Amino acid sequence: MKIIQAIEVVDLIGDGSTIMIGGFLGCGSPDGIIDELISNRKKAFTIITNDTAFPDKGVGKLIVARGAKKVIASHIGTNPETQRQMIEKEIEVELVPQGTLVEKIRAGGIGLGGILTPTGVGTTVENAKQKITVDGKDYLLELPLRADFALIKAKRADYYGNLQFALTARNFNPIMALAADKVIVEVEEIVPVGSISPDDVHLSGVFVDYVIVGGRK
Amino acid sequence: MKIIQAIEVVDLIGDGSTIMIGGFLGCGSPDGIIDELISNRKKAFTIITNDTAFPDKGVGKLIVARGAKKVIASHIGTNPETQRQMIEKEIEVELVPQGTLVEKIRAGGIGLGGILTPTGVGTTVENAKQKITVDGKDYLLELPLRADFALIKAKRADYYGNLQFALTARNFNPIMALAADKVIVEVEEIVPVGSISPDDVHLSGVFVDYVIVGGRK
Amino acid sequence: MMKPKELIARRIALELKNGELVNLGIGIPTLVANYIPNGVQVFFQSENGIIGMGPLPKAGMENPDLTNASGLYVTSLPGAAIFDSAISFGIIRGGHLDVTVLGGLQVDEHGLLANWMIPGKKVPGMGGAMDLVTGAKKVMVAMTHTAKGRSKIVKKCNLPLTSIRSVDLIVTDLAVIKPTKEGLILKEIAPGISVEYVIQQTDAHLIIPEKVPEMSLN
Amino acid sequence: MMKPKELIARRIALELKNGELVNLGIGIPTLVANYIPNGVQVFFQSENGIIGMGPLPKAGMENPDLTNASGLYVTSLPGAAIFDSAISFGIIRGGHLDVTVLGGLQVDEHGLLANWMIPGKKVPGMGGAMDLVTGAKKVMVAMTHTAKGRSKIVKKCNLPLTSIRSVDLIVTDLAVIKPTKEGLILKEIAPGISVEYVIQQTDAHLIIPEKVPEMSLN
Numbered sequence: 001m002k003i004i005q006a007i008e009v010v011d012l013i014g015d016g017s018t019i020m021i022g023g024f025l026g027c028g029s030p031d032g033i034i035d036e037l038i039s040n041r042k043k044a045f046t047i048i049t050n051d052t053a054f055p056d057k058g059v060g061k062l063i064v065a066r067g068a069k070k071v072i073a074s075h076i077g078t079n080p081e082t083q084r085q086m087i088e089k090e091i092e093v094e095l096v097p098q099g100t101l102v103e104k105i106r107a108g109g110i111g112l113g114g115i116l117t118p119t120g121v122g123t124t125v126e127n128a129k130q131k132i133t134v135d136g137k138d139y140l141l142e143l144p145l146r147a148d149f150a151l152i153k154a155k156r157a158d159y160y161g162n163l164q165f166a167l168t169a170r171n172f173n174p175i176m177a178l179a180a181d182k183v184i185v186e187v188e189e190i191v192p193v194g195s196i197s198p199d200d201v202h203l204s205g206v207f208v209d210y211v212i213v214g215g216r217k
Numbered sequence: 218m219k220i221i222q223a224i225e226v227v228d229l230i231g232d233g234s235t236i237m238i239g240g241f242l243g244c245g246s247p248d249g250i251i252d253e254l255i256s257n258r259k260k261a262f263t264i265i266t267n268d269t270a271f272p273d274k275g276v277g278k279l280i281v282a283r284g285a286k287k288v289i290a291s292h293i294g295t296n297p298e299t300q301r302q303m304i305e306k307e308i309e310v311e312l313v314p315q316g317t318l319v320e321k322i323r324a325g326g327i328g329l330g331g332i333l334t335p336t337g338v339g340t341t342v343e344n345a346k347q348k349i350t351v352d353g354k355d356y357l358l359e360l361p362l363r364a365d366f367a368l369i370k371a372k373r374a375d376y377y378g379n380l381q382f383a384l385t386a387r388n389f390n391p392i393m394a395l396a397a398d399k400v401i402v403e404v405e406e407i408v409p410v411g412s413i414s415p416d417d418v419h420l421s422g423v424f425v426d427y428v429i430v431g432g433r434k
Numbered sequence: 435m436m437k438p439k440e441l442i443a444r445r446i447a448l449e450l451k452n453g454e455l456v457n458l459g460i461g462i463p464t465l466v467a468n469y470i471p472n473g474v475q476v477f478f479q480s481e482n483g484i485i486g487m488g489p490l491p492k493a494g495m496e497n498p499d500l501t502n503a504s505g506l507y508v509t510s511l512p513g514a515a516i517f518d519s520a521i522s523f524g525i526i527r528g529g530h531l532d533v534t535v536l537g538g539l540q541v542d543e544h545g546l547l548a549n550w551m552i553p554g555k556k557v558p559g560m561g562g563a564m565d566l567v568t569g570a571k572k573v574m575v576a577m578t579h580t581a582k583g584r585s586k587i588v589k590k591c592n593l594p595l596t597s598i599r600s601v602d603l604i605v606t607d608l609a610v611i612k613p614t615k616e617g618l619i620l621k622e623i624a625p626g627i628s629v630e631y632v633i634q635q636t637d638a639h640l641i642i643p644e645k646v647p648e649m650s651l652n
Numbered sequence: 653m654m655k656p657k658e659l660i661a662r663r664i665a666l667e668l669k670n671g672e673l674v675n676l677g678i679g680i681p682t683l684v685a686n687y688i689p690n691g692v693q694v695f696f697q698s699e700n701g702i703i704g705m706g707p708l709p710k711a712g713m714e715n716p717d718l719t720n721a722s723g724l725y726v727t728s729l730p731g732a733a734i735f736d737s738a739i740s741f742g743i744i745r746g747g748h749l750d751v752t753v754l755g756g757l758q759v760d761e762h763g764l765l766a767n768w769m770i771p772g773k774k775v776p777g778m779g780g781a782m783d784l785v786t787g788a789k790k791v792m793v794a795m796t797h798t799a800k801g802r803s804k805i806v807k808k809c810n811l812p813l814t815s816i817r818s819v820d821l822i823v824t825d826l827a828v829i830k831p832t833k834e835g836l837i838l839k840e841i842a843p844g845i846s847v848e849y850v851i852q853q854t855d856a857h858l859i860i861p862e863k864v865p866e867m868s869l870n
Contacts, residue, residue: 025503
């Protein structure tokens with residue numbers, strides 16, 4: 001684990017990278033990192049995220065700033081700009097049921113080749129996916145998702161990168177941290193090693209590559 | 218969630234039931250429940266557990282007491298009695314790689330039809346399993362596991378059944394609690410509702426049916 | 435006279451039983467929380483990762499780390515538990531959720547729900563809806579009976595389906611309707627509404643029992 | 653003279669690099685923890701659910717809730733983290749574990765390992781071994797070169813394989829051997845052992861480089 005300044009993500013994350021961004025309608029998103037990407041006009045990202053939040057919040061701001069080439073998400077209804085860019089074919093949007101999205105990411109992070117889910121069977125989500133019948137019930141084979149970078153938000157880290165999340169700001173963050181080549185975490189504070197009880201660590205520092213201390217927005 | 222006495226499991230759990238038992242070589246196993254099953258000569262169980270511990274510890278004692286008809290586990294090497302019963306065909310033993318076992322249980326608990334794992338490909342674990350190729354890599358389709366009862370151990374519960382585990386006594390316990398029709402938890406204490414911070418709950422009480430207060434062995 | 439949304443929410447609330455784990459969707463379903471009958475304690479799950487969600491906070495007591503699935507600040511009740519999105523949808527898809535109440539665009543004669551997109555017009559995405567309908571033990575749809583004068587209860591959905599699992603109950607401002615293998619049964623009518631009016635406002639065929647009582651709305 | 657097991661453990665320990673996450677199997681691999689070189693800090697993962705496992709506790713300071721994968725009481729170091737078995741094997745199978753050191757019954761010319769059962773004789777089960785060999789970034793086998801006078805490095809395993817993934821390094825009391833696409837390369841010999849003796853004690857074909865240095869054993 002290495003501690004860096006928010007501005008350093010600008011060099012780390014190349015235009016066109018695939019990035020996962022934690023958060024749920026902006027709650028628990030790494031706002032300091034997102035702001036740096038925006039002010040440095042980073043672009044052409046494939047963004048994997050639960051939703052595109054609101055135009056003035058979280059990942060929503062990155063959409064408004066034209067940072068995306070493609071969005072993989074479960075919901076874009078709260079950000080009219082995502083809708084507009086999609087309809088005008090400025091970006092591609094792939095909609096994935098939320099429970100499927102999180103399991104695809106988890107599978108990508110923990111070495112599974114895919115998972116079978118009943119969600120989406122018989123709907124447009126089926127698409128060209130392989131259908132597998134187990135015990136007489138149909139499931140869709142959903143394949144793993146990984147990213148070049150996961151940008152996540154935690155409440156605090158210790159100097160080994162062990163993380164604690166706060167309340168519903170946890171959401172996709174610990175799962176995305178499993179599934180990217182480089183994991184960059186924005187925290188509100190770094191605490192001494194040993195000051196988080198082993199039972200209270202929500203995600204082991206083994207998954208964390210970079211930590212940035214940002215303020216609470 | 219209902220608080221019961223250990224002795225009540227004797228009526229709850231019928232002979233021949235499929236039961237998951239938490240613990241790793243006896244650490245974090247529900248010893249009070251196991252003892253009741255033994256002293257009341259309950260038998261013919263299909264036991265899903267990581268290992269059969271030692272002859273005088275955890276689930277190992279239930280094996281010695283001839284409580285099992287079948288064992289599904291990743292390791293039985295520390296309990297010679299399991300080996301003996303298997304060799305003399307008194308019980309059936311199904312060996313499953315540990316990482317596969319926990320994902321099969323998780324899948325059974327969260328409504329997945331199965332998972333694809335690379336573990337076991339090209340080994341005797343393949344058996345008659347369906348092999349699926351994703352991105353040029355072979356995986357085994359491993360199917361979900363569920364049980365009639367999960368017998369698990371936690372450090373403490375609140376009166377809603379929210380659980381906290383202690384150190385490596387956590388292991389399979391929170392995963393097995395997802396995957397059984399009835400979940401019976403042995404704890405060392407029950408604390409007031411609200412005294413465990415929401416962030417510190419390791420497993421929500423929604424998964425818990427019965428809580429038994431047992432002493433520390 | 436009671437507002438249509440309040441009527442729907444009140445009627446749905448009467449279906450909830452003590453101890454149940456309930457997930458309320460956006461819109462009318464959210465209102466259900468306001469009308470839980472006395473003596474009934476239910477637990478609210480929100481798919482962003484909490485069981486034990488409480489009411490909106492008082493002004494000045496909001497916290498940006500505690501929101502509901504609509505992104506609004508909420509509170510947590512004693513005994514609340516937090517979990518990540520994988521466990522949250524494990525609860526939903528794994529059959530651990532007793533009830534979900536969702537809004538709807540259309541429900542058809544097979545009880546199939548369409549509630550996540552209008553092709554060419556509005557594509558918000560399914561969010562958690564597909565998992566909720568697929569996995570919850572009981573699925574209730576809370577919606578107005580008609581939209582822009584057109585019945586939302588149709589012979590066959592022409593909007594994309596949310597799931598191939600039939601919903602368990604439909605509550606509108608005009609009626610309570612139960613999908614069954616035989617078809618849609620008209621179970622109750624709203625106060626002041628006639629069976630004939632419901633039939634007239636409904637595209638789908640309704641099975642009409644001999645007696646159709648008025649909704650109770652305690 | 654150094655005991656064979658100590659020699660193997662010391663040589664393996666030299667392979668570990670600062671900051672690596674390491675899982676040690678039962679038996680000889682466990683000893684590796686005693687010989688980590690000065691200035692190298694590694695983190696030990698135990699598959700029962702901990703990173704940051706420390707040495708055995710002093711007498712009287714044992715706790716039944718803190719054990720290693722052999723069921724022995726251990727301690728936790730500052731910065732330790734606990735997780736359930738699903739995450740533990742997610743770390744292993746997902747490629748987040750830098751190194752695993754495992755015991756072996758046989759390794760063959762393709763670098764394939766058999767280490768979990770002897771049919772008809774001993775069936776302990778694979779435990780975590782199959783996931784460890786399949787998923788760890790680097791797999792090292794620590795074992796005696798022979799058992800009951802028979803080479804454990806064989807042309808082809810006749811015991812059931814642990815994985816179809818080749819191991820990265822084999823360290824025995826006689827030699828360090830590296831499996832490659834071309835075959836098994838003899839990289840180092842133990843102090844006082846000749847290349848000829850290693851060849852004689854090995855069933856598998858060994859590729860012998862011009863120079864085969866003696867093991868360093870700091």
